[in-house]
Amino acid sequence: MDECYNLFMMDKLKEIFKRYNVDIAYLFGSQKDKGFEFLEGKKVDINLNSDLDIGVHVKEMPDKILDFYGGLYYDFLQYLSLLK
Secondary structure (H helix, E strand, C coil): CCHHHHHHHHHHHHHHHHHCCEEEEEEECCCHHHHHHHHCCCCCCCCCCCCCEEEEEECCCCCCHHHHHHHHHHHHHHHHHCCC
16 A cells, blocks of 8 residues: 555544544454554455454543444544545
């Protein structure tokens, strides 16, 4: 993956986390290693029968929790659409 592209994508991801006041984000589960490889700019083979588990911690719980998670999920989908 091109280094400039990778930096652009990391900046986009940071923008999402900032927008939702996420102070810690982490990967877990069976695909976490592939997630880290992807973030490092490496090419990964995606297993379409599995998902990538992402955990987030916010400094303060939002008042409208469903809006928070719905918006975060939507923005992640938009982020992933940039990868195509």
